[in-house]
Amino acid sequence: MEVQEISSVRLEGVYASLPAKAVDNAFSLREIYSDKAESIVKATGIEKRRIADEGVQPLDLCVSAAEALFSRLAPEDKKADFLNSFGAVIFVSFTERLKMPAASCRAQSRLSLPSDVLTLDLSLACSGWCSALSVASRIAAGTGKRVLLLDGDVQSPRVRKGDKATTPVLADGGTACVIAPQFSGETKPWEFSFLSVGDKGESLSLSEGGYIEMDGFGVYKFVATDVVSFLQKFIASVSPFDVFVPHQANVYMIRQLAKTLGVEEKLKVSADSIGNISSASIPATIALLSPQERERDITILSSGFGGGLSASAALFVLDRNAVTGVCEYGSRE
Numbered sequence: 001m002e003v004q005e006i007s008s009v010r011l012e013g014v015y016a017s018l019p020a021k022a023v024d025n026a027f028s029l030r031e032i033y034s035d036k037a038e039s040i041v042k043a044t045g046i047e048k049r050r051i052a053d054e055g056v057q058p059l060d061l062c063v064s065a066a067e068a069l070f071s072r073l074a075p076e077d078k079k080a081d082f083l084n085s086f087g088a089v090i091f092v093s094f095t096e097r098l099k100m101p102a103a104s105c106r107a108q109s110r111l112s113l114p115s116d117v118l119t120l121d122l123s124l125a126c127s128g129w130c131s132a133l134s135v136a137s138r139i140a141a142g143t144g145k146r147v148l149l150l151d152g153d154v155q156s157p158r159v160r161k162g163d164k165a166t167t168p169v170l171a172d173g174g175t176a177c178v179i180a181p182q183f184s185g186e187t188k189p190w191e192f193s194f195l196s197v198g199d200k201g202e203s204l205s206l207s208e209g210g211y212i213e214m215d216g217f218g219v220y221k222f223v224a225t226d227v228v229s230f231l232q233k234f235i236a237s238v239s240p241f242d243v244f245v246p247h248q249a250n251v252y253m254i255r256q257l258a259k260t261l262g263v264e265e266k267l268k269v270s271a272d273s274i275g276n277i278s279s280a281s282i283p284a285t286i287a288l289l290s291p292q293e294r295e296r297d298i299t300i301l302s303s304g305f306g307g308g309l310s311a312s313a314a315l316f317v318l319d320r321n322a323v324t325g326v327c328e329y330g331s332r333e
Contacts, residue, residue, distance in 0.1 A: 001233045005189040006137045011316060012146070012178040013073055013323035016287040017065035018274060019052040019172050020328040025275075032162055040168050045251020049171035049275030052154045053330040058093040059103045061174025061329055062150035063110050068327045069176050070111070083111070087145025088118040090136050092128040092279055094206060094307065095153045096121075107150055125153075125204070125307025126247050127194075128279035129175075130314040134192040136179045137316075149177040153278040160211040169250050170212065171275025174329075175283040188299070188317050191238045195230045195311040197222065204307045219306060223253060227305045228260050234303075234313045235261065241301040241315060243268055243293070248281035249306065263301075279304050287324045296320055 025046055029037035041047060052061065074082035089111075091104040098106075104119035118139065122132050129151045136147040152174025159166045203218030244263045246254045248271035258267040270285040277284060282302045297319040305311040318324075 001193055001230075001237060003234065003237045004134065004192045006134070006141055006192070007189045008182045008187055009137045009140045009190060010180055010182045010187060011318055011322050012180045013069045014177045014283050014286045014318075015065040015069035015175065015324065016280070016284040016326045017061045017068065017174045017329045018284070018326060019050040019056070019061070020330050020332045021051045021053065022048045023051050025049055025168065029168055032164060032167060043252060044168050045255070045272050046169055046275050048273050050173055050277070051156045052172040056154060056172075056330060057098070058096045058152035058154050058174055059091070059106060059150070061154070061172070062091065062152040062176055063107060064327060064329050065174050066107070066111055066148060066150065066176035068325065069178065069323060072323045072325070073178065084114055085146050086113050086117055086148055087143040088120065088136070088139045088147045089113060090120045090122065090132050090147065090149050092122045092124065092132045092149070092151040093153050094123045094125045094278070095155055095158055104150070107148070111148070113148070124279065124310065126249070126279050127304035127306065127308060127310040127312040129282045130192065130302055130304045130312035131194065133179070133314050133316070137190055140179045140181050144181045144183070146181075147179045149179060151175050151280040151283060153280060155212060155278065158206060158212045163211070165214045165216045166212050169276045171277050173274060173277035173280050173284055175280045175287065177283055188239070191315040193230070193234050193313045195226065197226055197309045200309045201307075203309060219249075219309070220253065222309050223249070223257060223305055226309075227303070227311050228257065230311050231261055231303055231313060235301070238315045239299065241299040242266065243298050243300045245282055245285050245300055245302045247279060247304040247306065248276055248285060250276060286318065287326050289324060294320060294324065
C-alpha cells in the first residue's frame with residue numbers, strides 16, 4: 001500500500017448546508033414496506049433523511065454552505081482580500097444536472113472568487129471527498145493559496161419510486177471546506193491512500209438521465225472484504241487518530257466496519273438524522289461535531305467507499321480554531 005503525505009496545510013473550516021425538509025423514514029417507507037417499515041429503519045439505522053426541494057441542485061447547497069463559511073472566516077472589511085487569496089475551486093458531485101459549464105466555474109462566479117482560480121469538477125460518488133481533499137491539499141501546499149472544496153449531491157430525484165435498495169438510505173446535502181497553506185509552525189502531515197476495483201463497478205451505477213442502481217449485497221461485500229483490508233493496512237501505516245469519520249452509507253454498515261477495524265469507540269455517526277448524502281456525508285459529519293468534541297485539536301481518519309467501486313482514506317488534523325457549522329436550505333414542507 002502506498003501512503004501519500006502532504007505537509008504544510010490546514011483545514012480552516014467545514015460547513016454543511018442541509019435541506020430543511022427532514023423526512024421521517026418510518027412513515028415514508030410504509031408505502032413500500034407496509035408494516036415492515038419500522039424494521040427497515042432499525043436495520044439501516046436511518047431515522048430521517050434530508051430531502052431537497054424540487055429543482056434544487058447540488059451546487060445550490062454547496063454555495064449556501066460556502067457563503068455561511070466565508071461569513072465566519074472573514075469579516076466584511078477583509079472580505080475582498082480573503083476572496084483574492086483563493087487559487088482553486090474543486091467541486092465533487094455525481095448528480096449535478098448541468099454538466100457544462102462546469103459547476104466549479106459557476107461556483108467561482110456565484111461566490112465572487114478571482115477569475116484566475118483553477119476550477120475542477122470531480123465525479124467519484126462515495127469516495128470523492130477524501131480524493132478531492134488530497135488534490136486540494138496539494139494545490140494549497142504547492143501554490144501557497146487557499147482552495148475551496150465543495151462536495152454535494154441531490155440524490156432524491158435519481159431514486160426510482162419504490163426502489164427498496166436506495167429509497168431507505170439516500171438523501172441530499174452540500175458542503176464547503178477551505179484548505180489553506182500553513183506558512184509557519186509545525187504541522188502534522190496529512191496522509192492519503194486510494195483503492196479502485198473497477199471490474200465490480202456495476203454494483204453501484206447511474207446512467208445519464210436514469211436512476212441510481214445499487215446491488216446492496218455487492219456493495220456490502222466490497223466493504224466487508226476489500227475496504228476492510230484496505231483500511232486495516234492504512235491504519236497500520238499511519239499515525240494514531242482520535243476520531244473515525246467514514247462515509248455514512250448506513251448506520252448498520254459503518255458500525256460493523258468500525259467494529260471489525262477495532263475503532264468502534266472512535267466512530268462518529270450522522271446518517272441516523274440526515275441519511276446517506278454520498279461523499280458529502282464525511283464533511284457533513286465533521287460539521288456536526290459537538291462543541292465538546294472541538295475543544296482540542298483532533299486527528300481524523302476518514303474513508304469514502306462505494307461508487308467505482310472505489311475507496312479512499314485520509315488522515316488529517318482538525319484544529320480547535322477551525323470553523324464548523326450547519327445551515328439549512330429551502331422549505332420544511
